[in-house]
Every structure is written in structure tokens, then in C-alpha cells.
Amino acid sequence: MAPHSPPSLKVMLVDDQPARAALLEQALRDHQFTVIARLSTAAGLAEQVAKLQPDIIIIDIESPDRDTLENMAILHRDNPRPVVMFAEEGDASTIERAVRAGVSAYVVDGLNPARVKPIVDVAIARFREFQALRQELQETRTQLADRKQIDRAKGLLMKHRDMDEQQAYQAMRKMAMDRGQRLGEVANNIIAVLELLGG
Amino acid sequence: MALEHSSLEKKSLRLGYIPLTDCLPLVVAQERGFFAEQGLEVELCCEPSWANIRDKLIIGQLDGAQALAPMLLAASLGIGGLKKPMLTAFSLGLNGNAITVSNRLFAALHAKAAGSTALDAAQALAAVIRERRAQQLEPLVLATVFPFSNHNYLLRHWLAAGGIDPARDLKLVALPPQQMVDNLRLEHIDGFCVGEPWNSCAVAMGQGRCLVTGYEVWQNAPEKVLGVTEQWAEENPQTHAALLRALDDAARWADEHVADALQLLDRGHYVPVPVEWLAQPLTGQLRVGLDQSVRDPAQFHVFHRYQANFPWRSQARWFLQQMKRWRQLPLDTETDALAARVYRSDLYRQILADRGSLPMLDDKPEGLHATPWQAPGTRGAVTLGPDLFVDGTGFETETVIEND
Numbered sequence: 001m002a003p004h005s006p007p008s009l010k011v012m013l014v015d016d017q018p019a020r021a022a023l024l025e026q027a028l029r030d031h032q033f034t035v036i037a038r039l040s041t042a043a044g045l046a047e048q049v050a051k052l053q054p055d056i057i058i059i060d061i062e063s064p065d066r067d068t069l070e071n072m073a074i075l076h077r078d079n080p081r082p083v084v085m086f087a088e089e090g091d092a093s094t095i096e097r098a099v100r101a102g103v104s105a106y107v108v109d110g111l112n113p114a115r116v117k118p119i120v121d122v123a124i125a126r127f128r129e130f131q132a133l134r135q136e137l138q139e140t141r142t143q144l145a146d147r148k149q150i151d152r153a154k155g156l157l158m159k160h161r162d163m164d165e166q167q168a169y170q171a172m173r174k175m176a177m178d179r180g181q182r183l184g185e186v187a188n189n190i191i192a193v194l195e196l197l198g199g
Numbered sequence: 200m201a202l203e204h205s206s207l208e209k210k211s212l213r214l215g216y217i218p219l220t221d222c223l224p225l226v227v228a229q230e231r232g233f234f235a236e237q238g239l240e241v242e243l244c245c246e247p248s249w250a251n252i253r254d255k256l257i258i259g260q261l262d263g264a265q266a267l268a269p270m271l272l273a274a275s276l277g278i279g280g281l282k283k284p285m286l287t288a289f290s291l292g293l294n295g296n297a298i299t300v301s302n303r304l305f306a307a308l309h310a311k312a313a314g315s316t317a318l319d320a321a322q323a324l325a326a327v328i329r330e331r332r333a334q335q336l337e338p339l340v341l342a343t344v345f346p347f348s349n350h351n352y353l354l355r356h357w358l359a360a361g362g363i364d365p366a367r368d369l370k371l372v373a374l375p376p377q378q379m380v381d382n383l384r385l386e387h388i389d390g391f392c393v394g395e396p397w398n399s400c401a402v403a404m405g406q407g408r409c410l411v412t413g414y415e416v417w418q419n420a421p422e423k424v425l426g427v428t429e430q431w432a433e434e435n436p437q438t439h440a441a442l443l444r445a446l447d448d449a450a451r452w453a454d455e456h457v458a459d460a461l462q463l464l465d466r467g468h469y470v471p472v473p474v475e476w477l478a479q480p481l482t483g484q485l486r487v488g489l490d491q492s493v494r495d496p497a498q499f500h501v502f503h504r505y506q507a508n509f510p511w512r513s514q515a516r517w518f519l520q521q522m523k524r525w526r527q528l529p530l531d532t533e534t535d536a537l538a539a540r541v542y543r544s545d546l547y548r549q550i551l552a553d554r555g556s557l558p559m560l561d562d563k564p565e566g567l568h569a570t571p572w573q574a575p576g577t578r579g580a581v582t583l584g585p586d587l588f589v590d591g592t593g594f595e596t597e598t599v600i601e602n603d
Contacts, residue, residue, distance in 0.1 A: 024428070044374060044387075061250070061251060061254070062247050063247065063248070064247040064248050064377070064378065066247075066248040066250040066251065066377035067248045067249050067250055067344060067345050067373050067374070067375055068372065068373050068374060068375075070249075070250050070279060070280065070345060070346055070373065071252075071343075071345065071346045071371075071372060071373030084279065084280070085279065085280040085281065087277075087280055087281045087282065093256065095254075095281060096258045099254050099255065099258045099260065099262070100258070104250070106255070121314065161491075165326075
């Protein structure tokens with residue numbers, strides 16, 4: 001630790017997912033970093049950067065506005081602190097982890113990579129956490145939807161094929177195993193076919 | 200067939216593209232089964248930015264992609280972002296860009312112009328800029344798509360031809376192609392240089408006038424390329440070759456069936472605009488220039504003829520020269536070796552050797568020909584397109600002598 005630690009870097013977040021941005025902002029604050037702005041759209045991004053002079057901009061990698069930031073590096077006239085993509089020489093793994101997590105970071109030219117990396121690391125961790133949460137939510141939704149379809153397919157089999165509930169369920173499970181499909185997918189197929197025949 | 204395909208190092212590929220008309224060869228190869236014929240299973244991945252395409256290629260999330268040629272050179276040099284050697288052995292086509300301005304700026308240019316050529320338009324813009332400066336108005340804002348792009352260099356070349364200094368006389372910004380029309384409507388920008396269909400969109404929506412085609416700035420200028428990392432190409436030579444053969448088939452088909460090809464773009468929802476707009480420049484409906492005249496469709500898209508897919512090394516050197524000219528690259532950077540490392544005309548010739556006559560030389564002069572001309576080919580002369588620049592300049596005109 002240097003006797004006088006340099007002033008905290010000013011971070012700008014650009015993310016169209018408010019929940020994720022809030023999560024990340026809180027995490028950065030917890031780590032004593034200064035978040036100066038949280039933008040949900042990149043409209044007027046160049047003006048915001050010129051006005052607020054962030055040291056580092058964390059942006060969703062899927063944002064189309066990344067190309068606007070890339071261009072700032074050559075606009076020295078408008079932006080006395082040109083922005084470059086964070087690309088620490090000799091540390092390809094940070095970049096790879098960042099891209100995979102969906103994070104990209106732009107920093108002012110000449111900033112010490114060692115000061116930037118902890119911020120990028122926090123962003124990567126939060127983006128991943130958010131990804132995991134979303135995936136979990138998606139899986140729960142799929143399970144719920146599957147359960148509904150399985151019940152419907154069971155009902156249709158019982159009605160059209162004169163099976164009892166147990167037989168209908170066994171038949172579906174066998175089909176799922178034979179075809180290597182989820183039970184929900186099998187249910188969807190059965191519903192489609194039996195509705196076609198029945199309707 | 201099966202035997203041949205068994206030599207592929209990798210069969211399942213992810214290829215990135217940006218929603219632009221010139222992603223067409225990739226879409227045709229997918230939808231018409233040219234990838235499948237080569238034993239490739241391809242997933243086409245729509246990407247939101249050029250930066251994304253570069254980064255995903257670099258970390259291997261994409262195997263290959265529609266790419267900006269100057270972006271491959273910049274990434275190989277490590278300027279503006281991550282550094283990794285990249286290459287192309289296949290160009291996806293010629294032309295396709297245009298400069299569109301707001302209705303208001305168009306009216307001002309029209310009032311100042313001495314004639315209706317692209318050069319007249321640039322000189323009229325210089326006059327408008329002088330007038331605005333005298334009135335102490337804010338500088339005009341023009342947009343391109345990426346700092347290391349054909350669009351950026353074509354726009355700057357045209358501005359300079361009119362006596363305009365892009366760094367001093369106006370403000371250049373970058374915006375994603377699909378946001379150009381909206382920014383024009385909101386008056387955040389006064390014009391842009393972008394690939395189709397976004398010029399046609401601006402015109403169809405009444406938000407601007409198409410002023411100059413890229414063709415008028417540099418006839419048959421090289422456009423997008425198939426980009427891969429050098430490492431990927433070395434690890435997957437057979438797959439790379441299969442990719443090139445499929446794209447060669449697709450580009451030939453696209454050139455011969457443009458209308459059908461545009462339907463494929465529309466049907467697969469690759470480009471989010473109505474097919475009538477995609478077709479505008481190719482059906483003589485898009486009006487261009489100070490005289491708002493109809494242009495030959497070839498001014499917009501050439502996918503195969505004129506050896507459109509050949510990666511001319513001399514054109515890589517032109518891009519590198521532009522990087523120096525516009526201060527993106529130190530003037531003393533040694534770039535000839537880089538041009539040869541990124542632009543693999545040798546691979547093109549080797550992989551597509553059985554596909555007819557191919558250019559024998561890696562370089563060609565620019566700025567000499569107003570009509571189609573003949574150059575030496577591997578199996579007899581090949582026909583190349585006109586190549587004049589708007590300001591009558593040339594590039595490397597001493598390096599190649601025409602045969603007969």
C-alpha cells in the first residue's frame with residue numbers, strides 16, 4: 001500500500017438492465033469505488049463522457065454503443081482524455097473472462113492497469129451472478145410451463161387413448177427416454193398431434 | 200463427399216454478422232445450403248457492434264465473421280483495443296456504402312453547388328462550412344460506424360477532396376448503423392456514411408437525401424471481408440478452405456440472383472427493414488446526388504464479378520496508409536509486412552485454384568481505369584472493374600503493368 005493512496009477512480013455504468021446495473025453499483029460502492037453515473041441508455045453517451053469525465057466506463061458487451069466508445073479514442077480534440085478499451089498487455093485471461101461474462105470496459109488512456117483490474121473483476125463477478133440468477137429464473141419458468149403441458153398431455157392421452165393417469169405418465173416417460181427429449185417437449189408433441197386428430 | 204468432409208478439423212461453426220445488406224454472402228451460403236454442401240454446420244450470430252465481432256473472434260466465441268478490413272489490421276496492430284493477429288482470405292464484396300445528409304443540409308448544399316458531381320457536393324459542403332463558421336454556428340456533425348472502417352476512410356477522402364479538414368472543420372462521431380436514421384431525425388447529426396440499407400431507410404422515411412455513393416468516392420472499393428484469427432486459420436486449414444468454397448459459391452449465386460437473395464435476407468429476418476427498402480438501390484428507386492438521379496445497381500453491390508472476393512494486398516496497404524493519414528497510426532510504422540500477413544491473397548488463390556481464372560498478382564493499381572480492364576490471371580486474363588477516385592488521385596499505380 002502506498003502511503004497516500006491515489007483518489008478513487010470515477011466509474012460510469014452503461015447498462016440497459018437496471019437490476020443488473022443496481023447490483024453492480026452497490027458492489028462497487030461496497031468496494032469503495034466511486035460510481036459517478038449509471039446510464040440505462042447510451043443516448044448522448046459522448047456528451048456524458050465529456051461532461052462527467054469518468055476514468056472507467058463499464059458497458060454491457062451486447063450494447064451497440066460500444067462502437068461509439070471505440071471511436072472516442074481518436075477524438076482527442078473533443079475529449080482531452082481519450083478512451084481506450086481495457087486490454088491489459090500480458091493478461092489475456094481477464095479480457096476473456098470479461099467477454100464471456102458480457103462485460104466490456106473502457107478506460108482513459110494511460111491509466112495504470114493494476115488500478116483498473118479490481119473494478120473489472122467486480123463487474124465480471126456481478127455480471128456472472130446476474131447471468132446465473134437469470135438462468136435459474138428461466139429454468140424455473142420452463143419447469144412450470146413443462147408441468148402445465150405434462151398435465152394437459154396426460155389428460156389428452158387419458159381421454160383419447162383410454163389410459164389411466166399412471167399409464168399416460170409411463171407412456172410419456174418412455175417416449176422421452178427413447179427420444180432423448182425433456183418430458184415437457186414430449187408433452188408438447190403429444191398435445192400438437194392429439195389436438196390435430198381431435199380437432 | 201463424406202470422405203472429403205472427414206478431413207474438416209471443425210464442422211460446427213459460429214459466424215458473426217451485422218444486419219447490413221452486405222452480409223448477404225453469409226446468408227446465401229446458409230439459406231441455399233452452400234455451407235452444408237461443404238459439410239459445415241453453421242450458426243449465424245447477429246452481433247450488435249463491430250467491437251463485439253472483433254472481441255468474440257479474439258477469444259474464440261466466434262469462428263469467423265463478416266468484418267471491417269481495417270478493423271482486422273487495427274486488431275493485428277493492437278491499436279484501439281485488444282491485440283491479436285487476424286487475417287482474411289476472402290472479401291465479401293465491393294461497394295455498398297453511401298453518404299446521406301439531412302434534408303436541411305441537402306438544401307444548403309444544393310444552393311451552393313456548382314454542378315452535380317460528388318466533387319461538387321464536397322466543395323459545396325466546404326462552402327457551407329465556411330459560411331457557418333463566419334456565422335459562428337456549431338460545427339456540422341457527421342457519423343460513421345467505427346474508427347477503423349472503410350466508411351470512415353471513404354468519408355474522409357471525400358471531405359478532403361472538397362478541401363475540408365475533417366479534424367478542424369467538423370465533428371465526426373461513430374454510431375451503430377441501425378441508429379443512424381433516428382439520430383438524423385433527432386438532428387443529433389447532419390449526415391452519415393453507412394452501408395445499405397440505412398441510406399435507403401433514411402430516404403424512404405423522409406429523413407434525409409442520399410448525397411454520394413461510396414462508388415463515386417472510390418469505384419469498386421473493397422467492402423466487408425471474412426475475418427478470422429491467424430491462430431484459427433492455422434488450426435483449421437481444411438475448415439477454412441471449406442468456408443471459402445461455400446462463400447465463393449454463395450457470392451456467385453448472389454450476384455446472379457440479387458432479387459432472390461434479398462428475399463432470403465428478408466425471410467430469415469437477418470436485416471430488420473422491409474424488403475422493398477433493401478431493394479431500393481438495386482431496382483433504380485433510390486435517388487442519389489445533388490441531381491437526385493438513379494444510379495446503376497452496380498454502384499451499390501458487387502458480390503462476385505470483377506474478382507470482388509479477391510483480397511488485394513495493395514488495398515490493405517491503402518487502408519494502412521489512411522490510418523497514417525488520419526493520425527490513427529504513427530507515420531513511421533512499418534506496414535508492408537503486416538498487409539501481407541493480414542491479407543492472404545495466397546490462401547485465396549490456393550484454396551480456390553479450381554474455380555476459374557484468378558488474379559495472378561497480389562496487388563493492383565487504383566485510380567487508373569474508368570472502364571472494366573484486364574489483368575493477368577492464373578488461367579487467362581481476368582476482368583476487373585473501374586477504380587477511379589473522386590479526386591482523380593491514384594494508388595500504387597506504378598506497381599502493375601496491364602497485359603495486352
